Amino acid sequence: METGNKPIILLVAEAVTLAHFGRIVTLARALDSTGYEVVVASDPRYLDLDAPLNCTFHPIRSIPSAEFALALARGKPVYSLETLSRYIEDDLALLDLVRPALVVGDFRLSLAVSAPLRKIPFATVVNAYWSPYAVTRYPVPDLPVTRILGITLAQKLFDIIRPVAFALHARPLNRLRRRFGLTPLGQDIRNTYTWADYTLYADIPEVVPALNLPPHHRYLGPVLWSPAISLPEWWDSLSKDKPIVFLSLGSSGMAALLPMALAALSQLAITVVVATARKITIDEVPANAYITDYLPLDLVAARLKIVISNGGSLTTYQALSSGVPVIGLCSNLDQLLNMNAVQRLGAAVTLHCARISATDLVMAVTAMLDNPSYGRAAIKISQVLAESDAKQRFREFVAQVLH
Numbered sequence: 001m002e003t004g005n006k007p008i009i010l011l012v013a014e015a016v017t018l019a020h021f022g023r024i025v026t027l028a029r030a031l032d033s034t035g036y037e038v039v040v041a042s043d044p045r046y047l048d049l050d051a052p053l054n055c056t057f058h059p060i061r062s063i064p065s066a067e068f069a070l071a072l073a074r075g076k077p078v079y080s081l082e083t084l085s086r087y088i089e090d091d092l093a094l095l096d097l098v099r100p101a102l103v104v105g106d107f108r109l110s111l112a113v114s115a116p117l118r119k120i121p122f123a124t125v126v127n128a129y130w131s132p133y134a135v136t137r138y139p140v141p142d143l144p145v146t147r148i149l150g151i152t153l154a155q156k157l158f159d160i161i162r163p164v165a166f167a168l169h170a171r172p173l174n175r176l177r178r179r180f181g182l183t184p185l186g187q188d189i190r191n192t193y194t195w196a197d198y199t200l201y202a203d204i205p206e207v208v209p210a211l212n213l214p215p216h217h218r219y220l221g222p223v224l225w226s227p228a229i230s231l232p233e234w235w236d237s238l239s240k241d242k243p244i245v246f247l248s249l250g251s252s253g254m255a256a257l258l259p260m261a262l263a264a265l266s267q268l269a270i271t272v273v274v275a276t277a278r279k280i281t282i283d284e285v286p287a288n289a290y291i292t293d294y295l296p297l298d299l300v301a302a303r304l305k306i307v308i309s310n311g312g313s314l315t316t317y318q319a320l321s322s323g324v325p326v327i328g329l330c331s332n333l334d335q336l337l338n339m340n341a342v343q344r345l346g347a348a349v350t351l352h353c354a355r356i357s358a359t360d361l362v363m364a365v366t367a368m369l370d371n372p373s374y375g376r377a378a379i380k381i382s383q384v385l386a387e388s389d390a391k392q393r394f395r396e397f398v399a400q401v402l403h
């Protein structure tokens with residue numbers, strides 16, 4: 001639909017993690033408000049990190065982030081049939097209210113039902129390592145079996161059962177598509193994560209390659225985002241004589257590991273800046289550490305030597321765009337897929353949360369500080385990223401679809 005002479009573009013974030021919200025907000029801001037009526041819909045849990053949006057905002061429900069993380073930790077489907085059914089009801093009400101010419105979703109899987117039902121063109125933003133066309137291997141995530149058997153044996157078992165697990169995770173959405181008279185997407189979670197009229201990969205092929213992509217799949221490039229907040233008062237007083245290491249396990253990492261990580265890093269001659277993402281209170285702060293809720297990584301990355309994260313793609317690409325290598329404390333498959341792709345290029349180290357120790361972390365940080373190859377690899381990736389403009393590609397995509 002159009003308001004006046006302007007098509008309406010609806011962008012929908014599934015706010016179970018901050019990354020999905022951040023990417024949608026960045027893409028919304030990329031569009032020219034003189035040419036489009038831009039509307040963002042999301043659970044408002046992260047809204048204060050990037051306000052004002054300067055566009056129309058509609059609140060919609062997302063499951064709690066803790067519920068999402070618990071399902072991943074147990075290896076269970078993230079969304080039940082009942083949850084997706086409620087999502088579809090909410091989507092349809094939103095689509096009927098906004099009546100967009102194009103809807104763009106980030107991990108809002110229910111749009112694979114609601115958008116076709118309303119015959120609205122649908123684009124999904126997703127990481128390329130979830131593509132069925134991706135050139136990747138699938139590391140075993142931190143599941144209960146991983147902790148029992150260890151990573152080596154658990155990996156062998158995971159390689160055998162992965163197709164069955166991927167089919168199980170795809171079942172709820174396929175059942176709902178069938179219920180509404182739509183063709184099921186196949187017994188593979190990669191299809192349910194990436195299905196749309198247009199699939200936009202928030203990666204570059206140099207990091208996550210794919211083969212034989214169909215015409216409606218394309219690389220958008222990394223969609224960079226940082227919270228729109230001020231720097232902490234202590235930032236300008238940080239010593240310039242010691243390496244600065246940024247530590248944050250984000251909205252989907254295992255925040256309970258932060259005290260252990262801080263204690264481990266207190267042994268090193270470094271300065272540690274920590275963003276807790278409001279998930280944990282640090283009672284004992286080492287002398288070399290500074291704590292805040294969030295930190296605008298785009299403003300501070302130039303001073304960092306290492307970023308330690310949960311391995312998610314949003315923080316990883318923000319670090320790499322400034323030539324900073326990454327250590328990932330990973331637990332779920334999404335984090336491991338992302339970090340393995342970057343580690344393959346020499347700019348990252350992957351540590352499994354299920355088996356990590358203070359010694360492991362100290363050794364990883366020490367090796368990265370002592371070995372300049374990590375920094376060189378990160379700088380090489382940053383040079384490729386400098387040629388990638390996801391916002392411009394998104395503008396071109398929208399214009400192509402509508403005109």
